Amino acid sequence: MRHHIVSLTVGLALVPLVQGAAQAPAARDTAKQLPMPGGTSVPNADPFPSTYRPYGSRPTVIRNVTILTAAGPTIRNGSVVLRDGKIEAAGRDVTAPPDAVVIDGTGKYVTPGIIDTHSHIGGGGVPGDQGAQLNDINEATSPVTAHVWVEHSVWPQDPQFPRTLAGGVTTIQVLPGSANLIGGRSVVLKVVPSRTAQGMKFPGAKYGLKMACGENPKRVYAQRGPSTRMGNIAGYRAAWIQAEAYRRRWDKWNANHQGDPPTRDLGLETLAEVLRGNILVHNHCYRADEMVQMMDVAREFGYRIRSFHHGVEAYKIADLLARDSISASVWADWGAFKLEAADGVRGNMALLNRAGVRAVMHSDDASGEQRLNQEAAKAMAEGNRIGVPVTEDEAIKWMTIHAAWALGLDDKIGSIEVGKNADVVLWSGNPFSVYSRAEKVWVDGAMLFDRLDPASQWRTDFELGFVPANRGGVR
């Protein structure tokens, strides 16, 4: 990464984009409990631990700025202090450390780092030419592939990562695709340069489980089954029945270590973790009636659905989603690309918002991921058009704190509040304006993107020579 030399001369809070020698292996607390490492199934096992360490940061204060906090009302003419990777202060009247880098935010906006609950970048890398072999998100070999972990498909040199960061996005959940009823484990990544997927993994984040309803699985498995929606539901139930038996076997053995441990099964291990509440379910589902079927499946087996994804018909059951505290990760305005998406309406977000559902603006698309602020702006405008008003203070939550909740990380990220991780975006103007762009982006207090300093910007290995700085990329 050639630009770290350049950035040293810049003198701003931008830090070299090189992960230092500080990358010691993470403590493997869970590993210590293993009587037979790798051979047993224990809750919260962490065989591919995060090696992420925050990049170096300097105390920073952004002054005279409008702050959309995602925690309370907009703070006008305020300041935010970032120190030691955390938000140290935010408000009208704050004291900044004397050595802080001072950034004038006059006319600009600060928001929390944007969070996308539905990404495939890294796993579905580009270029996507036939033969490039970078499409690694659908293990479409069996309807239930709970045994796969999408982090094993993540290519840290995917040139989509720096573009996502330049959209103000600091945390993403990479999910397996939707070919399967149960597609495998997701992974939560920080959008940072790294040599490894482990170096991007959000420390302490729970895993997610990707499930998919409807057309995709029944189309993919039309020949071998499931080939119908009833076949889909039978498939989930069969998997959970096995998982429940597996969980009981292992919980019993883990309690007393009597005799030989049960045989380990990667897929059932993941499903058992869902039943124990250690893995969050992210369920791709378009139709309202199918979502309600899935809510009953979850009830039957005692797990919770954390978020329905895509949910183009979520507005039809907004009351039921609110009742069961299920978040809805949806688009602003996609629809009609298949019949189960035919009832997509732009009012979806606003109607969910009004019903008290944690509405999340997700992308499922590397291009849309860079502009979640614009997607939220469209959805807000539609709400206002149809008499379901949405404020900016609500809309900002769709891509920050609600998304953080869907990932189980709302205690760490997703709002501008003292003590939270300093994942912060400085926008050139109101983020709901088409003309505004993320100008600077901090992850854990380290400035990792500065639009005004192209020489400092993250360029992946792939781009070197193929997409040199004088060609495409972020500017």
Next chain:
Amino acid sequence: MRRALTLTVALFATTASAASAQTIAITGAKIYPVSGPPIEHGTLVMRDGKIVAVGADVAVPTGAQRIDAAGKVLTPGLVNAATVLGLVEIGAVRSTRDASARGHEGIAAAFRPWEGLNPASALIGPARDAGITSAVIVPQGGLIAGQVGVIHLVPGTASDMVLRAPVAMFAALGPAGSVNGASRAETIMRLREVLSDARVYKARRADYERAQSRALAASRLDLEALLPVLDGRIPMILDADQASDIESAVALSREFGFRLIISGGSEAWEVADRLAAAKVPVLTGAMNNIPQSFAQLGQRQENAGLLAKAGVTVALTGNAGGGDEEAFNVRNIRFEAGNAVAYGMDWNAALRAITLAPAEIFGVADRVGSLQPGKIADVVIWSGDPFEFASQPERVFVRGTQISTPSRQDLLEQRYKTLPPSYRAP
């Protein structure tokens, strides 16, 4: 149930049938005629479906319906320069997908997609409600995908909607035009073979009809369809992303003397000066910076702005890449323009790129794309800057008639605003 639905449709249809003979004057708005400089506090008068006057000092004719638009913005109806609107309803449902022809080995020059246009498409309403009043419908797939038409988003039959067709031929170079794994130069070779045989066909049509000709490289109808391209009556769109493919397209247009339009054009900015010199317009977007393929490594959001600065005529198309921009989100073209501005395009140039520029490129500028006396009265009153998300198209006039029929999406929103819903009409 079916009967109830029919009644509903009839009811709404009446709301759209205001007498177009009526004279309407819109006053007080900031008017962007596009063909000329903006007019503060201007007045626009339309009658019999045509614009009759635009200006700052235009008197409101006696008896005219007056619409006070003080503080609002007036633009021509927008033109989406590349869509499958009316050709694809539900992407995955084969029976509703009519944007491509099987052709012969990737050649479908005779394909005229507007002959399969669905005027009842539920996606037309939302597009029109969002200020789109014309759309360029393009065939998809293969080396020569077929012919391009311009449709007018008026309520009516398919033939009512066709504004002009054909307006261009659509073909592709590079990976997009590759048939059966053909390499770049092989794709060019194949296109050259077909174009030269079209010349042969033209010169020796009588021999061909008497079977006194060698076998030609495409079917009779396909060769016939290519003659207007070779005669310069319609341009040829070549879809090309890689800069070298774009150069090949320019070379091919010189070789055969056809008028060229580049579409896609991810790396067009790299050869902007050449395109400007050759007067080749480009259809491209402003919402993609992803090197999605090896032919698009130089893709960047500044593309449209850089091309315009170099003097290239640009018409904006949806290029974010999710796919929805092609039919469901034809309406989002105004945000493409906004993004183009955010990435360096002049605001007025961006407005032109979604109105008059595509109208000029496709030969319909005498009727649509600008607010000038004599033009079809396709007019949009916006609550504010049309590129901003918060702005709404408050009234959309097509041929001088305000259209306010609720779309399928409007009806769904209305139905589910209260839960549980009522399943009575609408």
